[in-house]
Amino acid sequence: MEKQPRDVRRDGALVLLGFAGLVALHTVAPADSISGVAEVFRGVLFGGSVSVMAAGVFRVPDEQAFRLTAAVAAGFALGTLAFLL
Structure with a gap:
């Protein structure tokens, strides 16, 4: 990953956005759901959330942060789906 110069507002906003996603995960999609769709949504x-937070910590450029977030989110969704099957 390429690093860009530190921008406290941008990086802090990404970390807070990732943290807010984790909080939303625990409030919107409860862990005891039975439906597979809810589990894939949780994944x-x-x-x-984790990849957005990592993008802020590691100062990833915007394009790489978007690709990282999409790839990690899809990976967790597929992993959850494979676990359910």
Whole structure:
């Protein structure tokens, strides 16, 4: 990953956005759901939140942050789906 110069507002906003996604994960999609759709949604939300937070910590450029978030969210969704099957 390429690093860009530190921008406290941008990086802090990404970390806070990722943290807010994790909080939303625990409030919107409860862990005891039985439906597979809810579990896949939890996987996407968890993967996306963690990767957005990582993009802020590691100062990733915007384009790489978007690709990282999409790839990690899709990976967690597929992993959750494979676990359910």
